[in-house]
Amino acid sequence: MRRVKSGGGWPAVFYTFRKAREAGGLWKLWKAMRSKNACKTCAVGMGGQQGGMVNERGVFPEVCKKSLQAMVADMQGAVKHDFFQTYSIPQLQSFSPRELESSGRLTQPVIHRRGENYYQPISWDEAFAKIVGKLKAITADESFWYFSGRSSNEAGFLLQVFARMYGTNNVNNCSYYCHQASGVGLNSVLGTGTATLTLEDVDHADLVFVIGGNPASNHPRLMTTMKHIRRRGGHVVVINPIVETGLVNFSVPSDPLSLFFGTRIASLYVQPHIGGDLALLTGVAKRIVEMNAHDEAFLTTYCDHWPALKANLAAHDWNEIYLKSGVSAEAIDAIATRYAAAENVVFTWTMGITHHTFGVENVEAIANLALLRGMVGRSNAGLLPIRGHSNVQGIGSVGVTPKLKDAIFDRLQSEFGMTLPTTSGLDTLACMEAAQRRELKVGFCLGGNLYGSNPDADYARNAMNQLELLVYLNTTLNTGHAHGLADETIILPVLARDEEPQATTQESMFNYIRLSDGGPARHEGPRSEIEVIARIAQGVLGNDGPMNWQSMQDTNRIRDAISRVVPGFDQIKTIGATRREFQLAGRTFHTPHFPTANGKAQLRAHSLPELAGKPGELRLMTIRSEGQFNTVVYEDYDLYRGIEGRLVILIHPDDIARLGLEDRQPVVVSSTTGTMHNIRITAFSKIRPGNVAMYYPECNVLVPRTSDPRSRTPSFKSIPVTLRPELAQVAGQTG
Numbered sequence: 001m002r003r004v005k006s007g008g009g010w011p012a013v014f015y016t017f018r019k020a021r022e023a024g025g026l027w028k029l030w031k032a033m034r035s036k037n038a039c040k041t042c043a044v045g046m047g048g049q050q051g052g053m054v055n056e057r058g059v060f061p062e063v064c065k066k067s068l069q070a071m072v073a074d075m076q077g078a079v080k081h082d083f084f085q086t087y088s089i090p091q092l093q094s095f096s097p098r099e100l101e102s103s104g105r106l107t108q109p110v111i112h113r114r115g116e117n118y119y120q121p122i123s124w125d126e127a128f129a130k131i132v133g134k135l136k137a138i139t140a141d142e143s144f145w146y147f148s149g150r151s152s153n154e155a156g157f158l159l160q161v162f163a164r165m166y167g168t169n170n171v172n173n174c175s176y177y178c179h180q181a182s183g184v185g186l187n188s189v190l191g192t193g194t195a196t197l198t199l200e201d202v203d204h205a206d207l208v209f210v211i212g213g214n215p216a217s218n219h220p221r222l223m224t225t226m227k228h229i230r231r232r233g234g235h236v237v238v239i240n241p242i243v244e245t246g247l248v249n250f251s252v253p254s255d256p257l258s259l260f261f262g263t264r265i266a267s268l269y270v271q272p273h274i275g276g277d278l279a280l281l282t283g284v285a286k287r288i289v290e291m292n293a294h295d296e297a298f299l300t301t302y303c304d305h306w307p308a309l310k311a312n313l314a315a316h317d318w319n320e321i322y323l324k325s326g327v328s329a330e331a332i333d334a335i336a337t338r339y340a341a342a343e344n345v346v347f348t349w350t351m352g353i354t355h356h357t358f359g360v361e362n363v364e365a366i367a368n369l370a371l372l373r374g375m376v377g378r379s380n381a382g383l384l385p386i387r388g389h390s391n392v393q394g395i396g397s398v399g400v401t402p403k404l405k406d407a408i409f410d411r412l413q414s415e416f417g418m419t420l421p422t423t424s425g426l427d428t429l430a431c432m433e434a435a436q437r438r439e440l441k442v443g444f445c446l447g448g449n450l451y452g453s454n455p456d457a458d459y460a461r462n463a464m465n466q467l468e469l470l471v472y473l474n475t476t477l478n479t480g481h482a483h484g485l486a487d488e489t490i491i492l493p494v495l496a497r498d499e500e501p502q503a504t505t506q507e508s509m510f511n512y513i514r515l516s517d518g519g520p521a522r523h524e525g526p527r528s529e530i531e532v533i534a535r536i537a538q539g540v541l542g543n544d545g546p547m548n549w550q551s552m553q554d555t556n557r558i559r560d561a562i563s564r565v566v567p568g569f570d571q572i573k574t575i576g577a578t579r580r581e582f583q584l585a586g587r588t589f590h591t592p593h594f595p596t597a598n599g600k601a602q603l604r605a606h607s608l609p610e611l612a613g614k615p616g617e618l619r620l621m622t623i624r625s626e627g628q629f630n631t632v633v634y635e636d637y638d639l640y641r642g643i644e645g646r647l648v649i650l651i652h653p654d655d656i657a658r659l660g661l662e663d664r665q666p667v668v669v670s671s672t673t674g675t676m677h678n679i680r681i682t683a684f685s686k687i688r689p690g691n692v693a694m695y696y697p698e699c700n701v702l703v704p705r706t707s708d709p710r711s712r713t714p715s716f717k718s719i720p721v722t723l724r725p726e727l728a729q730v731a732g733q734t735g
């Protein structure tokens with residue numbers, strides 16, 4: 001396959017037409033894309049009341065391949081009526097993520113009982129009775145509640161409140177495998193867990209750092225912002241062990257000039273080793289102080305612990321910094337010089353920062369670096385974790401975390417007269433481990449693919465197998481439905497956001513609340529997530545307690561409750577009537593006063609971690625291709641990296657030669673956790689030697705359950721691995 005020379009561009013345009021055919025015509029797809037619903041893919045956020053493809057600054061058209069993929073997937077036909085009689089569990093297990101996703105929309109509740117070979121249809125009433133009966137028969141702490149980030153604030157709030165009233169804090173979301181380190185790190189420094197700025201601030205920046213992410217693939221709409229910044233003479237500094245094509249040059253499809261000629265994105269591209277960021281960020285901070293380019297007045301007035309950080313930076317040895325970051329003195333100097341010359345600087349980061357055992361420290365180091373020059377707490381500058389799922393931030397805001405924020409906890413008790421559990425509750429990884437130990441009996445998954453997103457895939461399968469009942473609310477089939485099976489497994493088909501009978505809300509990574517109108521159901525069968533949750537809650541707790549679950553099927557009532565308990569959400573109460581979308585109060589910091597105990601930012605000093613791996617080992621990062629959305633794989637090729645196939649290992653030609661291997665040769669990849677056979681060596685000169693990459697979720701058998709002690713996020717990006725040639729070639733065997 002020919003490698004494209006820039007991201008976006010004509011391939012994205014042609015892709016639109018191809019996808020339109022699948023969706024039943026361009027007009028049909030256009031109408032769906034323009035409906036007043038928040039975009040379904042990443043958390044950059046667009047759509048809502050201004051109509052699809054419009055961002056929060058009113059700019060149109062904003063569209064990316066991902067949103068088309070997600071939309072067309074929801075617009076596909078129903079799973080064939082004899083599908084579950086035709087394909088046995090072993091056959092479903094042999095399906096690829098792509099084959100499962102494209103089997104069609106789920107429309108009929110189905111159940112699988114251990115020992116049987118097939119899923120069987122089950123009526124909604126029978127399914128509800130079974131779930132309610134089981135929940136009544138166990139104690140609440142024998143259950144866990146996992147949420148993905150696509151569901152609405154209303155569904156998220158309703159389900160977490162139900163789980164707590166039922167009696168457990170085993171409530172968590174996919175964030176524990178994603179940006180949890182950002183929340184913890186930002187809170188430790190600033191007392192707030194989300195972006196400190198608005199989209200408009202980013203548009204005015206003259207320097208943007210893009211650290212540990214590939215927004216050209218994963219948040220393509222941000223590339224328009226980068227394009228504007230470059231055109232205005234601003235700069236973009238990328239820190240990434242892979243030179244990502246789309247971060248070097250990107251053709252913004254909605255801009256003719258950019259479409260034809262491409263736009264240069266990175267002004268400076270620095271390739272650290274995987275896990276080298278903490279050393280690198282520390283080095284840049286050290287250099288800034290050496291250059292006397294820091295803002296002493298800001299640091300002493302608005303921050304605590306400046307003397308400690310200053311001493312810590314001075315004490316770090318330069319050679320240790322070069323060694324542990326993999327970055328030269330010249331490159332560190334170049335970054336510091338650019339930073340020192342800029343006036344309005346925005347720091348963005350993604351999974352390359354959070355997916356480490358020191359993810360929280362990484363985030364704190366970014367915050368330190370920003371504070372060093374007073375780039376937090378004013379307009380046109382600040383900190384921006386680039387969030388994943390379209391409503392993952394909202395789900396967290398409305399209380400989907402094991403420990404509720406004190407304010408939410410107190411108000412739920414005082415406003416509704418509830419008595420809530422005070423146990424600490426289990427995070428996502430802890431739930432898997434408790435399930436493995438048979439301490440849990442029931443799992444309930446609001447969307448997502450808990451099995452597919454887990455480290456140590458064999459362990460995850462086994463843990464889920466220990467459960468007595470697993471309930472999935474999903475729109476389409478995924479690998480979890482084939483592998484993550486309990487004694488009884490029930491799949492309930494639900495409506496997508498733009499098919500909801502009532503309006504719902506979502507929160508973007510800029511803390512902006514959007515209203516989605518919903519729309520006509522595309523299929524008969526799927527039900528609203530809210531209706532399903534309320535029905536189960538009503539069955540378990542009845543309607544006479546502090547919450548009348550029957551009446552809570554009305555999203556206006558849910559929003560009323562959210563406005564009464566979640567700080568900053570007052571305006572959500574009336575959004576159904578006013579249709580006025582809004583910026584959450586208390587989240588944007590345009591003055592240097594932070595919600596910490598004394599209002600000052602808390603600088604944090606760090607020691608530098610060793611790079612993962614012993615001599616002879618390679619460091620593996622597990623990443624997304626351009627053609628997938630998390631565990632849902634739409635295409636087997638990775639357009640911008642020019643990679644065909646997914647059972648491959650991306651490795652630098654120097655490493656191939658050093659190991660005496662050859663391009664395209666099948667190898668065995670081993671980690672402390674697992675082994676994969678028949679992985680194709682794929683020469684990839686854009687990756688920093690010593691580091692390798694493989695595609696998630698297929699490679700999750702290799703990922704250990706090692707996690708960051710502070711955020712409990714698995715170390716998905718720094719896995720020591722070894723390679724050896726595949727001797728006896730076993731066709732198709734990968735596990």
Ligand SMILES: Nc1nc2c(c(=O)[nH]1)N[C@H]1C(S)=C(S)[C@@H](COP(=O)(O)OP(=O)(O)OC[C@H]3O[C@@H](n4cnc5c(=O)[nH]c(N)nc54)[C@H](O)[C@@H]3O)O[C@H]1N2
Nearest residue numbers: 212213214218274275350351352388389623624628629630
């Ligand atoms: N198309 C598409 N869009 C998506 C998703 C998707 O699957 N597909 N998923 C959504 C979700 S939930 C999320 S969380 C985001 C994920 O968005 P990203 O974080 O951009 O996705 P990953 O593929 O995990 O990207 C990892 C990037 O970090 C780099 N990296 C790896 N290790 C390190 C390191 O140690 N240091 C540094 N500096 N860089 C490193 C890799 O080279 C790669 O470019 O995207 C969201 N948007």
Ligand SMILES: Nc1nc2c(c(=O)[nH]1)N[C@H]1C(S)=C(S)[C@@H](COP(=O)(O)OP(=O)(O)OC[C@H]3O[C@@H](n4cnc5c(=O)[nH]c(N)nc54)[C@H](O)[C@@H]3O)O[C@H]1N2
Nearest residue numbers: 148177178447448449453473474475476478622630631696
């Ligand atoms: N090795 C490795 N593992 C990783 C990562 C990595 O980089 N490397 N990344 C991690 C990250 S960042 C994340 S966020 C997790 C992803 O974890 P999850 O969010 O659990 O997984 P997804 O693959 O996004 O979930 C896809 C499923 O969501 C369902 N779905 C889609 N829309 C809706 C809807 O509107 N309602 C409902 N109820 N269901 C819907 C579909 O059925 C689809 O099959 O994976 C993590 N795992």
Ligand SMILES: [Mo]
Nearest residue numbers: 177178388389
């Ligand atoms: Mo994510």
